[in-house]
Amino acid sequence: MPKLLINIPVEASTHKYPSMFPYPLLLLKIKELNDVLVDLVFETFKKNVEAKKRILDDIIKNINSGDAVQYSQIIVNCGEYAPDGFYSKWVEYFLKNINKSVALMGPYATIFKERIQEIGEKTKLTHTILDTNYDTYNVVIPDEMLEKYPKVGTFPKANMRITLGCCRQCNMCPVQLLYNCTYQFFDINESIEKVRYYYGKGVRFINFIDDNISANIPMLINFLNRLKAEQLKEMSYSVQEGFELSAFYNEDLCALLKELKFSDIKVGVENIKEDFLIKINKPKRNINDIETAIVNLRKYKLKPKLFFLIADFQSKEDILDNLKFFSRLGVDLRVNIIRQYEGMRLPKFEALISQQELKHLKALAYAVAYMTTVQKFDIFQENAWDKYAQLKGYTLYFKKEDNSHTLEHGKQYFGFKTIKWITAVERMLSQKYSTNVSIDYDIEDKKIRSITIGDQKC
Numbered sequence: 001m002p003k004l005l006i007n008i009p010v011e012a013s014t015h016k017y018p019s020m021f022p023y024p025l026l027l028l029k030i031k032e033l034n035d036v037l038v039d040l041v042f043e044t045f046k047k048n049v050e051a052k053k054r055i056l057d058d059i060i061k062n063i064n065s066g067d068a069v070q071y072s073q074i075i076v077n078c079g080e081y082a083p084d085g086f087y088s089k090w091v092e093y094f095l096k097n098i099n100k101s102v103a104l105m106g107p108y109a110t111i112f113k114e115r116i117q118e119i120g121e122k123t124k125l126t127h128t129i130l131d132t133n134y135d136t137y138n139v140v141i142p143d144e145m146l147e148k149y150p151k152v153g154t155f156p157k158a159n160m161r162i163t164l165g166c167c168r169q170c171n172m173c174p175v176q177l178l179y180n181c182t183y184q185f186f187d188i189n190e191s192i193e194k195v196r197y198y199y200g201k202g203v204r205f206i207n208f209i210d211d212n213i214s215a216n217i218p219m220l221i222n223f224l225n226r227l228k229a230e231q232l233k234e235m236s237y238s239v240q241e242g243f244e245l246s247a248f249y250n251e252d253l254c255a256l257l258k259e260l261k262f263s264d265i266k267v268g269v270e271n272i273k274e275d276f277l278i279k280i281n282k283p284k285r286n287i288n289d290i291e292t293a294i295v296n297l298r299k300y301k302l303k304p305k306l307f308f309l310i311a312d313f314q315s316k317e318d319i320l321d322n323l324k325f326f327s328r329l330g331v332d333l334r335v336n337i338i339r340q341y342e343g344m345r346l347p348k349f350e351a352l353i354s355q356q357e358l359k360h361l362k363a364l365a366y367a368v369a370y371m372t373t374v375q376k377f378d379i380f381q382e383n384a385w386d387k388y389a390q391l392k393g394y395t396l397y398f399k400k401e402d403n404s405h406t407l408e409h410g411k412q413y414f415g416f417k418t419i420k421w422i423t424a425v426e427r428m429l430s431q432k433y434s435t436n437v438s439i440d441y442d443i444e445d446k447k448i449r450s451i452t453i454g455d456q457k458c
Helices: 025-030 049-064 082-086 089-097 107-111 113-123 143-148 175-179 188-200 217-230 245-249 251-259 274-279 287-299 316-329 355-373 384-392 418-433
Strands: 003-007 036-039 073-077 102-105 127-129 157-160 163-165 183-185 205-208 236-239 265-270 304-310 332-337 395-399 404-408 437-442 447-453
Touching: 003 025, 025 036, 025 073, 049 089, 082 107, 082 175, 089 113, 102 107, 107 113, 107 175, 113 127, 157 188, 163 175, 188 217, 217 245, 217 251, 245 251, 245 265, 245 287, 251 287, 265 287, 287 304, 287 316, 304 316, 304 355, 316 355, 332 355, 355 418, 384 418, 404 447, 418 437, 418 447
Parallel strands: 003 036, 003 073, 073 102, 102 127, 157 205, 205 236, 265 304, 304 332
Antiparallel strands: 163 183, 395 404, 437 447
């Protein structure tokens, strides 16, 4: 009898973008000829929450009502990449509503066994947890998937790896929970042959899904030089999980990435504070190291996005020091709050700030990144608001009818980036008046209604 293989939706941001969209490689690795693969990640792509729920409800209803009898086993894959284990919303919805025995695999099943056991005790879920083989190096994406899955531009894209695992022992990272700090760089000849195969299938964009593609720089440069020698016209590439900061001390790597048209360059900076890096077991570095990497990236016209980590065991002042540094440097950011995973080695440090304040600082970090990269303005400079208002032509205007102020003149709508602009304005006014500031924004009119400074409206 065939098996039913189900790929559960994961609410990770990468699933929204065609260039990063995950193929069900883990299920393709175990799929046999007559097995039925239902990729709910694909079926729910770009669907809203209500539509996703309806799709899951339909398959749950069909399985519960007896459709499952035609299958020897129901295997549920919970995520494709290590960080996916944290996104448990839809897999837990599925587990709490299914009444048939299921076998679980993938990052959520590997990392959160205790949580799954708790669900089973409350719902009488019958389940087993499979040992997931995360080595998808030899998995080949079928032609029909290349054709129907999200494309980059008008061309099919492929996901592939040239390495497996990571040799680092970062305390906050789920990768080590999947690979136990092992690392392998696969045969370069075979990897080049796979790129050539996908190119022959019409693929013009490859997303490398390696967890740490830059752990062995000489091997990576060798691979990229071989890729360059292939002269595959119209091809471009990305690296989903990004690079280590130290990779960009090497100008040869920067030159190759530019020539091969790598996009969405992500760099693991984590934090500028040494005590923070020690707590998460990252190699020591100083600010000069970050600046060296950025200089090299800019020399080759690569636009990096820095991975920046924050946690409640770091003070607000130290987080702001990070933001001030990144703002002066003029770099884009990808911000994550450190999450707790079962079995992770990160100790439980004393919380110095609340989760609410942490989320506010994360929002401020994205506002800083927007202002410094798009508007080319450092919101932490001295007299920032006065300089910004003069530069952009803004005026605080008094409204006699309700004894408040609002913002007049100048642009007040920036599409979906507007919320970042508002957060930046709040911060600059807060610095000017040395008190809390909040803004009431009219979504329909696309302009500020009023600005509250401290207990007074301004």
